[in-house]
Amino acid sequence: MIEIPPRMVGLDWGTTSCRAYLLGEGGAVLDRRLDGRGVLALSHSSENRTAAFEQEIEGLCGDWLRRDPGLPLVACGMVGSNQGWAEADYRHLPVDLTERPESLTEVPTSLGSLFIIPGLFKDGKVGSPSEHPDVIRGEETQLLGALPSHAEGTDDDGARSPAVVVLPGTHTKWLRLDGTLVSDFVTTMxxxxxxxxxxxxxxxxxxxxxxxxxxxxxxxxxxxxxxxxxxxxxxxxxxxxxxxxxxxxxxxxxxxxxxxxxxxxxxxxxxxxxxxxxxWIGEEDRAGGPITVCANAQLGKRYARALERAGIASALAPEDAVVAGLWRTAVALGLIEKENS
Amino acid sequence: MIEIPPRMVGLDWGTTSCRAYLLGEGGAVLDRRLDGRGVLALSHSSENRTAAFEQEIEGLCGDWLRRDPGLPLVACGMVGSNQGWAEADYRHLPVDLTERPESLTEVPTSLGSLFIIPGLFKDGKVGSPSEHPDVIRGEETQLLGALPSHAEGTDDDGARSPAVVVLPGTHTKWLRLDGTLVSDFVTTMxxxxxxxxxxxxxxxxxxxxxxxxxxxxxxxxxxxxxxxxxxxxxxxxxxxxxxxxxxxxxxxxxxxxxxxxxxxxxxxxxxxxxxxxxxWIGEEDRAGGPITVCANAQLGKRYARALERAGIASALAPEDAVVAGLWRTAVALGLIEKENS
Missing domain, CATH: 3.30.420.310 (2-keto-3-deoxy-galactonokinase, C-terminal domain)
Structure with missing residues (x-):
């Protein structure tokens, strides 16, 4: 039996930046490189797009991967879009975030395989002009990391209330969850x-x-x-x-x-x-407890203030939620050893 | 008694363009030059802003003014803003468009005086956060030109219904009029x-x-x-x-x-x-007849279609309304002979 090392490299690879994390036991951050280039800058060289993405990985975390060959390499975000490195799948709503994704896009690189986490897709309602299809890439991982760990337990069979999470950013995502199940989301620009x-x-x-x-x-x-x-x-x-x-x-x-x-x-x-x-936020949503805001402290504070003005309580998720999400996804996929707990 | 020639040069000088018109008897367009540069391009040379504006006039209509010295030169639009040539006044609401403006900004040029028509200003309501001050520069002249000529008559002492006019553009203006009196307006970007x-x-x-x-x-x-x-x-x-x-x-x-x-x-x-x-459009506004749309045919058609969707009838103003407005303003100011009618 091959021993799987409880370590990995996680990439939060979005439109404007790429952040790399070397993660150890329990998802602890051992090292980080936060200044990688995003999809927008890299995809411009459309001729040699693959080379551009590969060079970026090499520059950001080549040393980690060479020192520790075979380290799992997992990415989320716009790197999996049609403007990214390779187009990853979407999971169609409703989606249980803690369930192992059915498909994972594997990209061969000189440093080993890169696995890209699928995004989320919501179908547009036919006949309703205001309900259009909607997509998420990257926030699903941030969201998984922001979930309280007890939410993953399957021993709680009691009724769950819907909860609302907002992830402010370039394209803010508002999501409605029932426990770990995403039932709806809306993007706003x-x-x-x-x-x-x-x-x-x-x-x-x-x-x-x-x-x-x-x-x-x-x-x-x-x-x-x-x-x-x-x-x-x-x-x-x-x-x-x-x-x-x-x-x-x-x-x-x-x-x-x-x-x-x-x-x-x-x-x-x-x-x-x-x-x-x-x-959009109904009575049932409000009964589900405070709205979770996933953002850096400065932006999160602004949303919390605006929500308070609307009479809605909110709680700020930890800033590194995406790191926890990358770790949990790798564990669910069997890419790293499940930690003993 | 000096004979005032029934001719003038009118300038529609906005943010992105300057259009010059040589006007004769009754406001007829004798010649036009539509490719002048706007305030944005000219104000960048802040050192020699005056020279840049003067050169633009010289290039656009120097020949008209030299052939016919003493021709009145009247401009409207952003040329009168703090980013333009000289800051012109505002008239504060309510404003009767057909009344002679109390002040006119006179700019000396090598081709004679340039008169800039004042804009319109609406005070913000104190204590009401959503009512902010608002401004218009140029559209007041377009609007005056779009008014039916009978609206200028003072013989009609009967009750007038408010009428709504929309001037779509970079900054669309919605105005409410009572006859020739502007009582309210709102800018939308x-x-x-x-x-x-x-x-x-x-x-x-x-x-x-x-x-x-x-x-x-x-x-x-x-x-x-x-x-x-x-x-x-x-x-x-x-x-x-x-x-x-x-x-x-x-x-x-x-x-x-x-x-x-x-x-x-x-x-x-x-x-x-x-x-x-x-x-914003109330019952009384709708009773005032169709909404007037002042825009080029393509954009006007879009607003008309959207208004129709909202159950509101509209009518398109003539495209050259601003030319008629420049003429009417010059007549009101005594810069040109009032035509016999």
Whole structure:
């Protein structure tokens, strides 16, 4: 019997970055390299895309893999998209996150096989124009890592309440879970739109980079977003309309240029959370306990603040949830020894 | 008594372009030059901004002004903003468009004085976070030109119904008028966001330029936007959320890459019109007759279609409304002889 080493290399390989983790016993982080290039930068060299991805692995963690040949190499994220290295499958909803994925995409590399974790897919409802197909790549692993470990137990046969998890980012994902089963999710592009607005729009021209986050300006943005919560708001404060206030308030001397960024952050996160709270998060979801927010501390705080404004309690997941998710997936797949517990 | 020539040069000088018109008797267009550079291109040379603007006039219509010295030169638009040539005043609401502006910004040039028409300003309501200050530059002139000429008459003392006018563009303006009196307006950045999304976002990466406008795709976008019109839409189809469908539908083979642009156009114009129809256009507005749409034929058609979906009749204003507006303003200011009528 071959002894499987309780170690692995996990890659969180997204659109704009690649983070590599050397993991040991129980998923402990032994080493990390956080400055790898993302799919966007690497896929531009479409001629030699494979070589570009392979070089990136080599540069990031070639030493780990050479020192310890045969170390399992597992990745999640946009690396498995059609713009990534190799297109990985999707698991179709409903999906139990703790179940071993049926298929895993294996990519041969000079450093051994790279396994890419499948994403999640939701079919669009036929005949309902507002229900379109939706996809997730990478967040399923982050989510698995954020699940409390007791949720994986099968001894709890009692009724489970749905729980809502939000993963803010470039493309924020709102998910509904029943225990470890993902029953629904929705993507919203607030983060990407925020980036476009603060980089390229007329609002950006008046803004100055703040020296520190200005949470008063953020709260002011929330005020505007939530003022539209009534049945007949006037004027309609969707983002396309409210964004212009970032310009006119500066022009009128009522907003500092250095406060624009956080004000716009409040407008946009506020609009998103207000809407999801009103239209998507039901009574049953609220009964399932606080909403879990999976994000870095700074962004997580903003969502928590907006959710509080909507009367919804939230709890922040550990920042390295994706690392725990990579480890748990590798264990479920039998790529590493199940730890004794 | 000096005879004032019934001719003038009018400039529609906006953010991205400058259009010059040589106008004669009754506002007839004798000649036009449509390829001048806008404020954005000219203000970049901040050192010699004045010289850049002056050169642009010289190049566009120096021959007109030299052939006919003393010809009045009148401009409207962003040329009068703090990023333009000289900052022109605003008139504060309510404003009667046919009234002679109290102040006119006069800029000396080597070709004679340039007069810049003031914009419109709406104060933000203190204590109401969603009512922010708002501004207009240029559309006030377009609007004046779009008014039916009988609206200028003072012999009609009967009650007037409010009327709504929409001027779609980079920053779309929705205005409420009582006869020739502007009582309210709201800016919405749908056009600019559409440009950002189709130029820089992940949606743009999957899109192909259509060979001709695809109005079926546009209508499909409207379907999605209007499906959220109920009191509790699920999932919430604001633009940040619905935009992602342009990506997933292409991935699922349910939308052609060449249809993405018009689909997104439908999503975004639909979301705007649905919201304004629901939250801003009241019963009294609808009683005031069809909504006037001031835009080029292609864009105007899209707004008309979306308004129809909302059960609101609309009428397209003549495309050259801004030319009529420049003429009428010059007449009101006594810069040119009032035509005999």
């Amino acid at each position: 607030t983060g990407e739109l925020f980036g476009l607005v603060m980089q390229h729009s007329i609002v950006a021209r008046l803004a100055e980079e703040p020296s520190a986050p200005d949470m008063d300006a953020f709260d002011r943005g929330l005020d505007v977003a939530f003022s539209a919560a009534g049945p007949l708001p006037a004027p309609p404060t969707d983002i396309a309309t409210s964004l212009f206030s970032a310009r006119t308030l500066v022009m009128a001397g009522e907003l500092e240029p250095a406060a624009v960024k956080d004000y716009v952050s409040g407008l946009m996160i506020g609009a998103e959370v207000e809407r999801f709270a009103r239209c | 749908t056009g600019e966001l559409f440009g950002l999304v189709m130029q820089h976002s992940i949606v743009a990466r999957l899109a192909e330029e259509p060979s001709a406008p695809d109005m079926d795709a546009f209508d499909r976008g409207l379907d999605v936007a209007f499906s959220a019109a109920g009191p509790l839409p699920a999932p919430p189809t604001d633009i940040a959320t619905s935009l992602f469908s342009a990506r997933t539908l292409v991935m699922a083979g349910e939308l052609e890459p060449a249809a993405v642009k018009d689909y997104v156009s439908g999503l975004m114009i639909g979301a705007e019109v649905e919201r304004f129809a629901r939250c």
